[in-house]
Amino acid sequence: MTPLDLLTSDVLRYPLMIAVLIGLTAPVVGTYLVQKKLSLLGDGLGHVALTGVAVGWLVGAWMAATPADLLAIPGALVASVIGALAIEWVREFGHTSRDVALAILFYGGIAGGVVIIQLAGGTSQNLMGYLFGSLSTVTRPDVVIAVVLAVVVLGIGLGLSGLLAAVTGDEDYARAAGLPVRTVNVLIAIMAALTVTLSMRIVGALMVSALMIVPVAAAQTVVVGFARTMRTAMAIAVVCALGGLLITVYVDLPPGGVIVLLTIGVYVLGLVTKAVTGRVRRKDPAATAAAAAPEHVGA
C-alpha cells in the first residue's frame, strides 16, 4: 500500500483527517498551557474524559443505543468541559492548591471511569481503546465532531491569540490593562477540554496531553518568540501525528504511543542540535562577539 492509497482507503481516511486536526489544535492549546505553567491540565482532563466515556456508555445502555459507545465521545466532551471549569474555579476561588486539585481530578477521573463502566454492563477492557487510542474505533460521526471541535479551538486559539498570549504571559498587567482575564482563563480551559475530546480516540486519554506539550517544548529548542513557537509546534505535531499514523499502517503498533514517541524524538533532536550549535558558537569568537553585542541584532 502506497501512502496515496492510504489517503483514499476508507479505513484510514478518517484517522488521518483526525490526526491532522489533532496536530493543528493540540499545540495551540499547549502553548497557552505551557505559558500558564499548567502543562498537566490536559492530562487531568484526559482522565476526567474517561469518566465521561463511561457515563456516555451507561446512558447509551439505558437508551439501548447501537453501537453501545454511541454517546461515549459526547460524554467525554461534557465531562472534560465540567472538569476544566472546576479546575479554573479552584484556581481562582478555591483554597486547595492547584496541583492537589489536578491530582484529585486524575484519580477521580480514572476511578469514576472504571466504576461507571462496570455499572453500564461493560468492563474496564472497554475503556482500553480510549486509554491508549486506537484506529479501529474511528467512525464518521467522530470525524464530524472532531472537525467542529477543531474549528472552535483554532478559531479561538488563533483568532484571539494576541489577547490569550497577553493574559497568559502577564496576568497582573492584563488585569490592570482592563483585559477580560477570567473569561480568557475559562476559554483556555474549555479549549483544552475540547482538544482532549478530539484527540482521545486516536492518541488515547493517557497520552493526549503529550501532543499539547511536547511539540511546544520541541519548538522552543529551535525558535524564540511566542507566535513562532506556536507555529513551529503546530508543524511538528502535524508531521509527527501523520508520520506516526503511517508507521502503524506498516508495523502493528499503537498509534498514540508511536506519535508521542516521535514528538519526543523531535524534542531530543532539537536539544542535541541546540547543544552542538551552542558549543560551535562558543568556539567561534566572531559568532560569540556578534551574539554579545545587542546593537548587532537586527530589528
Place this chain on the structure above:
Amino acid sequence: MRPDTPHSPAPAQPGEPLIETRDLSVTLGATPVLHGVDLRIEAGEMVALLGANGSGKSTLLRAVLGVEPPTAGSARLFGEPARRGSAHDRLGYVPQDTPGAGSIPATARETVTSGLLCSHSWFPRRRDPRVMEALEAVGLADLADRPVPRMSGGQRRRVMIARALVRRPELLVLDEPFAGIDLATQDQVAALFRELAAEGTTMLVVLHETGALAGNLTRAVVLDHGRVVHDGPPELRPALDPGHDHALPAGHLDECLGQEIHPA
C-alpha cells in the same frame, strides 16, 4: 501622545480626578497593608509616591488599578470603580516586576504589541507602526525581535515602559520605572516622561529616590506602614532636594524620610 481610537472618551480636563481613593484599606492574606488611604490625582499632575520598602506603595498602585480588591473604602479610576469599566483603556501601567516568568519568552515586539489590547480592542495589528514608535522612544528599536527574558534588567524595564506608552495613555502609573536602569538611560527615560507630561499626560510614579524626575514633580505622597504621612509639594521635604537626592545610594532617602516621619 493622545489616545486616538474612535472609542476614546473626551480627554480629562485639568482638575478632574483620574485617581481617587477614599478611606482605602487592603489586607493581603492576613496582613493589613493599607489603612484608610485617601489619594486624589488630578489630570495634568506628576505625583511621586514615596516610602520605605514594605510601606504599601505597590499595593496602593495595585488597588488603584483594580488588581487588588479593597477590604474597605473605595478606589476609582476616571470616576469609575477601579475593578471594572473601560477606564483601564485610558491608562498605561509599568509593573515593578518585569515579566519573563512565563515559560515561552515573548519578543520585545510581541510584548509591546500586547499593550495595544484593551477592553474594546482584542485584535492588535501584528505590524502596528505604534509598536516600533514606542520601542524607538525607549531606545530599543534595534532589539525588537529579542526575547524579553534575554535582555538586561534595564532593557526589560524599558520594554515594559514601551508597552505602557504604546496605547498613548492619558494616565501613566509607573512602579519604580528607574529600577535597574543606568544613569544615562534614566535621564533619557526621564526626558521622555517630561515630554509626555508637557503634552498633558498625568503620572503617578512610585520612586525610591526622586532622582531624575525631582524638578518635575507637582506633588509627593509619602506612605509609611500603609498610611499617608505626607501629601504636598515635594520641595517642602529637605530629603527630596534633587541635587542631593541624585547622588544618594538606594534606600538612603527612605532612611531620611523615615527619620522625619517618626520624629519621636
